[in-house]
Amino acid sequence: MTAPTLDEVRAALARVDDPEIRKPVTELGMVDDVRVDPAGGVDVRLLLTVAGCPMKDTLTRDVTREVGALPGVTGVRVDLGVMSDEQRRGLREQLRGGQTEREVPFAKPGSLTRVYAVASGKGGVGKSSVTVNLAAAMAADGLRVGVVDADVYGFSVPRMLGVEHRPTQVDDMILPPVSHEVKVISIGMFVPNNQPVVWRGPMLHRALQQFLSDVFWGDLDVLLLDLPPGTGDIAISTAQLIPNAEILVVTTPQRAAAEVAERAGSISMQTHQQVVGVIENMSWLEQPDGSRMELFGAGGGQAVADSLTRSVGAAVPLLGQVPIDVxxxxxxxxxxxxxxxxxxxxxxxxLRGVARQLGRRARGLAGRSLGLTPTGR
Structure with missing residues (x-):
């Protein structure tokens, strides 16, 4: 059997995606050199974005698998190098679509990403658990999903999604880790040894701005922001940075929790955002005989939905009730x-039922350019 051609090897390499950027290595300028000897041995020199890239083993494995599957290949050797400053600069500009200036892509009029800000009135209602499960369910359904852990003081998303390594930084651009097909960023990835974050408003705003503008998210279908409880700085900054973000309120059936959740949703009247719906968590505990034990009472989620419907003057549905489940x-x-x-x-x-409701919703036309040019009569 004859050795493969260079074109065949490059075609195989085009099927290898960078694990963080999610684009073929051939498009990203990462393939530096390819050589094929008459006996079928293939040498591939691949350029990593940064030295010590946490995904180098994954890249080596994927290149070996794709190239090794070609007829006539007797062996694959992968040599890893590192991009020069100029090459990284070119990659950064390519990923940003030629834009050198930092901007929040989700706030642009042409953005097709649906942004959900997951809010709660108080802590302990399972907001982060709901966020990560919605993200994972949407990703499993084939959507491109990102999560911003905006709960700077109480970050927990990295553990809940099983993120095991820090983001890769290409100069001033951050490549977010990917877990369960979900891109994730959190301040917890930058804080050593589970140290607390002690920041005031301006620093919180800047951190959120960096998560939205400096992180390379790519073309997302859905972005979920896990907000801190209440109506503080991060909620206000989210409205300023992504005015088209829609609010998703999480509560429990308990009346005391529901009353606080209503305030979290009512912030939309001041920020002019839409409340997309309410999720009631910890609704009941199913018993072995099929009966339900309502440990935290009943009706809180529907009460929040009804109250917000009256307050905002638009229908706010109860999207789902999530039972207590170990x-x-x-x-x-x-x-x-x-x-x-x-x-x-x-x-x-x-949770999968709620995820499918949210995932199927099309991005609205509010704030988007329609591409129309007025003409005279």
Whole structure:
């Protein structure tokens, strides 16, 4: 059997995506050299974006798999180098579409990304658990999904999604880790040894701005922001940086929690954002005999939805009720969301139902250019 041609090898390399950027290595200028000897041995020199790239083993494995599958290949050797400053600069500009200036892509009029800001009135209602499971469920359905852990003081998303390495930084651009097909960024990835974050408003605003503008998100279908509880600095900064973001309110059935959740949703009247709906978490505990024990009462989620409907003057639906489920907690601790580890469990079924409702919604026309040019009569 004859050795493959250079074109055949390059075609195989075009099937290898960079694990962080999610584009073929051939498009990113990462393939520096390819050589094929008459005996079928293939040498590939690949340029990493930065020295010590955490994905180098993955790249080596994927290149070996794709090239090694070609007829006539007897061996694959992958040599890893590092991009020069000029090459990194070119890559950065390519990824930003030729824009050298930092900007929030989701706030641009032409953005097709649906942005959901997941809010709650108080802590402990399971807002982060809901966020990561919605993200994982949407990604499993084939959507391109990103999560911003904007809960700077109480960050927990990296653990819940099983993120095991820090982001890769290409000069002033950050490549977010990908876990369960979800791109993730969190201040917890930059804080050593679980140290607390002690910041005031301006620093919080700047951190959120960097997460949105300096991180390379690519073409996302959905971006979820896990907001801190309440109506503080981050909620206000989100409205300023992404005015088209829609608010998703998480509450429990307990009346005391529901009253606080109403305030979190009512911020939309001041920020002029849309409230997309309410999710009630910890709705009940299913008993072995099929009955339900309502540990936190009943009706809180519907009460929040009804109150917000009256306040904002538009329909705010109760999107779903998530029962208490031990597998939901276990998934958060293990880093594998329950919608993936136990997709048929009661909590997973409820969360996947909400995810499909949100994932199917088309991006509205508000703030977008229609591409129309007025003409005279």
């Amino acid at each position: 597998t939901l907690r276990e998934g958060g601790d293990s880093g594998t969301p329950v919608v993936l580890s136990h997709p048929d469990s009661p909590a997973a079924v409820a």
